[in-house]
Amino acid sequence: MSTFKPTRRAVVGGIAAAASLAAPQVRAQAGPVKIGFSISKTGPNAGGANVTTLPNYQLWLKETNDAGGLKLPGGQRRPVEFVEYDDRSQSEEAVRNIERLVNQDKVDLLLPPWGTAMNLAVAPSFNRGGFPHLASTFFVERQPELVKRWTNMFLFLDRPSTAITALTDLLATLKDKGLGNTVALASVQDQFGLELVSAARAGIARAGFQIVMDRQYPPGTQDLAPIVSEAARLKPDMFLAFSYPPDTLALTEQARIGGLNPKVFYTAVGTAFPLYKQRFGANAEGVMGIGGVDVTNAKIKDYIERHNRIVGREPDRWASTTTYSTLQVLTQAIERVGIDKAAIIRDVGSQSFETILGTIKFVDNQRVDQWWVGQWQQGEFVALAPTKVGGTKAPVFPKPAWPTA
Amino acid sequence: MTLKDWTLPLIVLAAAAVLAPLPVVAGSYWMALLVNILMYATLATAWALFSGPTHYVSLATAAFFGLGAYTMAFLGEKLPLPLVYGVAALIGAVVATIVGLSTLRLSGVYFVIFTFGLAELVRQLVTWGEAKYGGTVGRFVFIDVTQQGIYWMLLGLLVLILLTGFAIQRSRLGWALRAIGEDETVARHAGIDTTVSKVAVFVVSATFMTVVGAIMAPRWTYIDPSIAFNPIISFQVLIMALLGGASRLYGPILGVVPLAILFEILQANFPNSFSILLGLAFLVIVYFVPNGIVGLIDQGRGAFIRATRRRPHPAE
Numbered sequence: 001m002s003t004f005k006p007t008r009r010a011v012v013g014g015i016a017a018a019a020s021l022a023a024p025q026v027r028a029q030a031g032p033v034k035i036g037f038s039i040s041k042t043g044p045n046a047g048g049a050n051v052t053t054l055p056n057y058q059l060w061l062k063e064t065n066d067a068g069g070l071k072l073p074g075g076q077r078r079p080v081e082f083v084e085y086d087d088r089s090q091s092e093e094a095v096r097n098i099e100r101l102v103n104q105d106k107v108d109l110l111l112p113p114w115g116t117a118m119n120l121a122v123a124p125s126f127n128r129g130g131f132p133h134l135a136s137t138f139f140v141e142r143q144p145e146l147v148k149r150w151t152n153m154f155l156f157l158d159r160p161s162t163a164i165t166a167l168t169d170l171l172a173t174l175k176d177k178g179l180g181n182t183v184a185l186a187s188v189q190d191q192f193g194l195e196l197v198s199a200a201r202a203g204i205a206r207a208g209f210q211i212v213m214d215r216q217y218p219p220g221t222q223d224l225a226p227i228v229s230e231a232a233r234l235k236p237d238m239f240l241a242f243s244y245p246p247d248t249l250a251l252t253e254q255a256r257i258g259g260l261n262p263k264v265f266y267t268a269v270g271t272a273f274p275l276y277k278q279r280f281g282a283n284a285e286g287v288m289g290i291g292g293v294d295v296t297n298a299k300i301k302d303y304i305e306r307h308n309r310i311v312g313r314e315p316d317r318w319a320s321t322t323t324y325s326t327l328q329v330l331t332q333a334i335e336r337v338g339i340d341k342a343a344i345i346r347d348v349g350s351q352s353f354e355t356i357l358g359t360i361k362f363v364d365n366q367r368v369d370q371w372w373v374g375q376w377q378q379g380e381f382v383a384l385a386p387t388k389v390g391g392t393k394a395p396v397f398p399k400p401a402w403p404t405a
Numbered sequence: 406m407t408l409k410d411w412t413l414p415l416i417v418l419a420a421a422a423v424l425a426p427l428p429v430v431a432g433s434y435w436m437a438l439l440v441n442i443l444m445y446a447t448l449a450t451a452w453a454l455f456s457g458p459t460h461y462v463s464l465a466t467a468a469f470f471g472l473g474a475y476t477m478a479f480l481g482e483k484l485p486l487p488l489v490y491g492v493a494a495l496i497g498a499v500v501a502t503i504v505g506l507s508t509l510r511l512s513g514v515y516f517v518i519f520t521f522g523l524a525e526l527v528r529q530l531v532t533w534g535e536a537k538y539g540g541t542v543g544r545f546v547f548i549d550v551t552q553q554g555i556y557w558m559l560l561g562l563l564v565l566i567l568l569t570g571f572a573i574q575r576s577r578l579g580w581a582l583r584a585i586g587e588d589e590t591v592a593r594h595a596g597i598d599t600t601v602s603k604v605a606v607f608v609v610s611a612t613f614m615t616v617v618g619a620i621m622a623p624r625w626t627y628i629d630p631s632i633a634f635n636p637i638i639s640f641q642v643l644i645m646a647l648l649g650g651a652s653r654l655y656g657p658i659l660g661v662v663p664l665a666i667l668f669e670i671l672q673a674n675f676p677n678s679f680s681i682l683l684g685l686a687f688l689v690i691v692y693f694v695p696n697g698i699v700g701l702i703d704q705g706r707g708a709f710i711r712a713t714r715r716r717p718h719p720a721e
Contacts, residue, residue, distance in 0.1 A: 042680060044631070085676045091625045091632050093672070096437045100673060103434035117543065120627035142545070149547070189536050191543030191629055198540050216536060218529065219631070 032081035033070055033339055036107035038097030038122070039114055043089025044220075047245055049114035051273055052137060052319045055311040057082070057111060060327040062310050071335045078339075083107055091121040098125040108339050109330070116140055116192065123150050132333075132344045134326040137319050141195050147365035152345050154329075155366045156322045160195040163290060166372035168203035170385040171238065171264065174397055175208075179263055180237035184213035186227050186251065187242040196242040196268065212236050219244065228254035231262075238264040245270030248289070249279060256283055256402040263398035264288060272317035272374055272381050284376040286399030291318025292374020292383030294391030299356040317374060317381035325355035358390075413571055413654070421564045428553040436552045442665040443559035444621055448638070449646040449657035450566045451613035454573065455606045457651035458582035461512070464639040465504070465520035468527045469497050469611045471633035473618025475531060478544035478628055486548070490619050497615025498608050500527075505604035505611075512589070521639070528634035535630075542630065548623040558620045566613050570654045573609070578602055648690055650699025659698040 037057065040049045061080055064070055069077035083105045087094035094113055101107045102125065110131045112119055119138040123146075126133040133153040140146070143159050171179065183204055187197035193216070204211060212234050215227045224247060231239055232255075239262040241251050248270035255265065270276060271289020280287075293300050303324060307315040315321065330344070332353050337343035352361040360367055371383035375395055382393045428436060448466055456463050476493040484492070508519050535542045550558075573579045581602040584592035593599050622628055649660025671682050694701060 041677065085672065086679060088679070090635065090637065091627075092441070092621075095624060096441060096669075097672075099434050099437035103432050104673075117627055117629060117632060120545070121625045124626055140543070141541075189532055189542065190631075191541050194536055194541045218532060 032079045033109065034081050034083055034105065034107040035109045035111060036083040036085075036098075036101035036105055037111035037113065038085045038087045038094050038101065040089040040118065041086035043087075045089040045115050045118065048137070048269075051275075051316050053114040053323055055307065055313070055315065056320060056323040056327065059307055059310050060324065060331075063306070064331070070331065070339075073336060073338050087113060087118065091117060094118050094121050095125060098122045102129045102131075109341070109344075112136070112138075112326075123153060126150070127152055130341050130345075132330070132341060132348060134330060134348065136323040136326045139192065141199075143366060144364065151349075151365070153365060154326075154348055154362055156326055156360075157319070158366065158368060158370060158372075160192075161199040163372040164196060164199040164203045166386045167240075167266070168200070168207045168209075170373050170395065171209070172207040174264070174395070177397055179397070181208070181210045182212045182234070182236040183209045183238045183240060184231040184234060184236035184262070185211060185240050185242075186213075186215050186217070186224075186231070188219050188221075188244050188247055189216045190219050192244070192269075193242045200240060200242070209238070217247070221247065222250075224250045225254050225258065227251075228258045228260055231255075232258045232260040236262050238262055238266070240264075240266045242268045243270070244268070245273060245275075249276070252276075252280060252283070252287065256280075259402075261399075261401045265399050266373075269318075271376075274314035274316065277376065277379060277381075282403050285378070286376065286396045288373055288375045288384070288395070288399075289318075289381070290372065290374070291316070292371040292381055292392075293317050293321055294371075294383055295380045297356075297391055303356045321357055322370075325353075325357045325360060328355040329353045329360060410575070414568055417564055417567045417571075421560055424560055425557065428556055433552065436556060438665070438669055440552060440556050440559065440624070441669075442662060443556060443563060444617060445642060445645055445661045445665055446658050447559055447563045447566060447617050448614055448642045449649070449661050450563065450570065450654070451610045451617070452642050453646050453651040453654070453657045454566065454570050454613070455603075455610035456646070457653075457656070458579065458586045459603060459606070460586045461509075461603070462517045462643065463520045463607075463610075464517060464636075464643065465523045465611070466614055466639040466642045467634050467636055468520075468524035469501065469614035470618035470621075470638055471524070471527060471531070471630070471635075472496055472500060473615035473620075474546075474622040474628050474633040475544070475618075476615070477548070477619040477622035478546050481546055481548045481623065486550070490616055493615050493619035494612045497612040500615075501608040501611030502604065505607040506600070509600060509603045509607065521636070524634050524636060524639060528630045531634070532630045544628055546622050546626055546628060550620075550623040552624070555620055555624060559617070562613065562616060562620070567654060569609060569613075573606065574654065578605060582606060644687065648694065648697055650697025652697075653699045656697060656699040663698075 039054055040046050061082055064080050069079040071077050083101060085097040087097055098110065101110060110126060112133055112135045113122060114137050116138050119135045123133060127150045131152060133150065134156065135153060136156040138155055139157050139160060141159050141161060143155050147153050147155060185197060185200060187193040201211065213231055213236065217224065217227060228251060239260060243251055248267040251267055266288040268290045271287060272291040277284050295301065300321060303321065304315060329348060333344045333347040337347050349362055349365060352359050369389045371389055373385040374381045375384050377393065377396055384392055384395050427439060431439060448470065452463065452466055455461065473493045476496055477489055480489045480492060504523060511519055532542055581597045584595065584597055585599050585602060589599055625632065645660040645664050646657040647660065648664055649658060650656035667686060671679050675682055
């Protein structure tokens with residue numbers, strides 16, 4: 001039995017440590033505001049969480065504390081302290097982390113995790129604790145139903161069908177500029193890819209295009225060459241891929257090697273990542289993707305500069321800006337109503353907010369106006385559509401053939 | 406049956422009676438931890454029902470767990486809850502029968518690899534089916550089962566698994582399984598229908614795992630194949646059962662409780678170096694506790710008995 005003692009001592013020590021954390025903490029008003037989150041620092045979700053979510057949390061923490069803390073209605077400031085856990089990309093861990101943050105660490109506020117599945121997993125816990133849930137990396141068709149169920153939830157991204165409408169509307173305008181009729185589709189076989197591709201099939205039919213190829217591949221597929229070579233043989237006018245970052249890179253690489261040169265080349269998540277530009281350089285020119293920002297906008301320029309300086313790397317050009325705007329909304333709501341969860345939820349739902357993405361005003365807890373199609377133009381990922389949002393540029397069309405590398 | 410035969414079932418029931426009122430006093434955080442412990446306790450005990458006596462190492466836990474979760478996702482809003490658990494059990498049993506009949510002729514490492522592949526196969530089948538006919542791969546599970554509810558169901562299930570295991574041990578089937586574990590060829594020559602015995606217990610074990618999946622699914626609101634068929638579940642169950650010791654019915658629980666608490670402590674205090682510390686903990690366990698906690702207990706008891714026997718010896 002003696003060999004097992006160290007572990008047991010560690011266990012006892014750990015329980016004591018956990019218990020001391022659990023001890024009721026009476027803090028003066030001037031003490032730090034405890035803000036907790038659970039995020040995927042390891043596992044399959046780590047890539048997305050590390051590009052889009054975590055850097056923005058760090059940026060916001062540094063800026064807020066450098067300014068003296070969160071501003072309260074009375075004008076005084078309280079510094080922010082993060083309590084963060086790794087969910088290792090597992091839903092069960094995410095749920096337990098949130099339970100621990102709420103009940104053991106007694107955090108004042110929570111920030112959401114990265115990704116649709118994780119946000120859904122923790123949503124009931126956010127709701128039960130009455131915490132505002134400002135989700136920026138959450139993207140499903142059933143959103144209107146969800147915000148009725150969880151009235152504390154605010155969705156900063158609109159639905160897949162909206163994203164597709166923006167895309168097919170844009171493609172329809174290119175018809176008179178010589179865009180033909182044929183579309184090749186590729187999509188990742190998970191909830192994200194499937195919702196987008198089913199919306200795309202309908203949108204493509206509405207726009208009067210013809211689908212010549214419709215291939216799906218399981219998440220994590222390493223070899224996408226067969227899909228690209230099939231598309232290359234068919235010589236479609238448009239190649240649309242509803243893909244994730246690794247597949248986005250692989251599809252682009254294959255298309256370049258395999259001579260797939262459509263007039264419109266679209267890949268989804270990852271196209272807007274700085275990595276894409278680093279990897280493909282001049283080859284990125286003309287590639288369309290999901291997201292896009294108005295790079296001429298002074299606020300966004302400034303945001304990109306600060307992100308670069310404080311985090312040490314560039315933000316992506318889609319959900320990074322959205323994530324940062326969730327924190328701006330939170331900051332402004334706190335300035336108006338203080339650290340009062342119910343009041344923050346009421347405030348976010350009813351007021352307008354000035355963010356780097358312009359004025360945000362929620363309609364039934366959903367943010368409606370946003371950019372959905374972007375394109376690499378001279379080293380920047382600019383917004384193309386929907387044009388009614390403003391700040392969009394005219395597309396480079398047709399996409400130039402891949403330069404020989 | 407003598408009084409001794411009734412000891413274990415009585416202890417199980419008494420322990421359950423002590424644990425049952427915990428949700429009344431435990432807060433939400435402790436409940437989350439308890440649910441986690443119970444989930445792994447049920448899975449690991451169910452795993453050991455089959456793998457313990459036969460020495461067939463199965464990595465198919467995630468396959469059955471995921472099937473149960475998906476059953477809940479498909480039927481949870483359409484059928485009354487108790488019926489859903491029943492359907493989940495039935496599906497688990499049917500799949501386990503098919504799988505068992507076709508694969509339990511494999512042994513050793515081939516069986517291990519096959520069961521690992523099975524979880525992947527079921528995952529890909531579900532993905533394919535969902536993509537083809539469902540139009541989406543993720544599923545919402547909007548069923549209001551509270552954490553307390555999940556706790557009680559898992560506790561009840563654990564009692565059921567332990568009593569079933571007890572009954573199997575006492576039956577001819579239990580003897581047959583132990584014979585298979587010792588030497589399958591000899592067992593066959595002794596007139597044991599090894600295939601039937603193995604499949605029967607594999608089905609019982611898998612059925613329980615499927616029900617655990619169905620009980621846990623509402624907790625996550627949303628499942629997709631990579632969540633439901635997460636291979637980590639299979640590995641964690643295996644490690645916990647081995648730490649406890651699969652040779653006794655109560656063995657896996659002895660492994661689950663310390664490991665679940667260890668995971669929690671590492672997660673809460675060292676969130677950024679969790680995986681490294683976990684790896685170190687496994688090394689320590691394999692090095693110092695190779696036969697599991699049950700092995701330590703047996704060793705301790707053996708030493709005690711030897712010591713008590715030796716004392717009256719006049720020559721010493």
